Amino acid sequence: MSIPKYNTLTIEEKSAITWIVLDRPQTLNALSDELLTEFSDVLRILKTEGAPVIGIRGAGRGFSSGYDISPEAEEIGGLGRRNIIEERTRLREKIECLMPLWDHPKPTIAAVHGPCIAGAVLLASLCDLTVVADNAVIGEPTLPIGGGFMEPFWAFLLGPKQAKMMALDPGARFNAAKAVEWGWANFSVPHDELVDAVEKLSSRIARVHPDVLAVKKSSVNRYYEDRGIRSAFISGAETDALLHFSEPVRAMSESIRSNGLADTIKRFYG
Incomplete structure (x- = not known):
């Protein structure tokens, strides 16, 4: 298999x-621009190479903390250099790095343990199946510096009341049991059984011919696309860009650049 070595x-x-393992454990696998570019590249390669099923998990103590919003990251550090149209374009490019999960001909499974926050929730939601460890914690970022990427998926997967709770309550979280009860995840297993459970599931799925799997996946996706899920997802770039240029969010972003993330959370939400 001719897959390059990634950073x-x-x-x-x-x-x-x-398995695609998100491997930035020192940042709780924050989704940097480099990671998203590499992620998009390997998904392209796996269309024709690799095993019949694609699994995604995180290295270290959790799945992922979401998009990288450290002071030096482009998400925060570059905001002052962009106008709103450039910001919308940048966010569309982020979406285009993840959309191949939805469109991929192979079944995709997210194996989620520990924290799975913000943009990482979007990544896991775009997978065909999601299996959670019993220590999984899923939710929104503590600082509401964006809006629109996750909200359509909350609405489709959780219904309007839970979607609005997740959207409006800063740092809203739910555990593995609720993830299954609310339909965000397929099932939960003990933490130390997560990888084994997903590999057993993939072995059963792999018995089906790849062409059959691709058509079955596409038929379910089409149902939700007819109800607007793709257009709602793409619109997230516009709502996020709009909020990034609002005064409250710009103030938070400036505080992150000047004081760091932990201090900003304390300053705004004590």
Whole structure:
């Protein structure tokens, strides 16, 4: 399999599943621009190479903390250099790095343990199946510096009341049991059984011919696309860009640049 060596991802090949491991444990696997570019690249390669199923998990103590909003990251550090149209274009490019999960011909499974926050929730939601460890914590960022990427998926997967709770309550979270009860995840397993459970599931899925799997996946996706999920997802770039240029969010972003993330959370939400 001709997959290059990546800086932010580790690829593990099994007979039924190719694992994409988000491998920035020192940042709780924050989704940097480099990671998203590499992620998009490996998804392209796996269309024709690798195992019949794609699995995604995080290295270290959790799945991912979401988009990288450290002071030096482009998400925060570059905001003052862009106008609102450039920001919308940048955010569309982020979406285009993740959309191949939805459109991929192979089944994709997110294996979620520990924290899965903000943009990472979007990544897991775009996978066909999601299996959560019993220590998984899923939710919104503590600082509401964006809006629109996750909200359509909350609405489609959780319904309007829970979607608005997640959207309006800063740092809203739910655990593995609620993830299954509310339909965000397929099932939950003990933390130390997560990888094994997903590999057993992928072995069963891999018995089906790839062409059959692709058509079955597409038929479900089409149902939701007819109800507007794709256009709602794409519109997130516009709502996020709008909020990034609002005064409250610009103040938070400036505080992150000047004082760091932890201090900004304390300053705004005590």
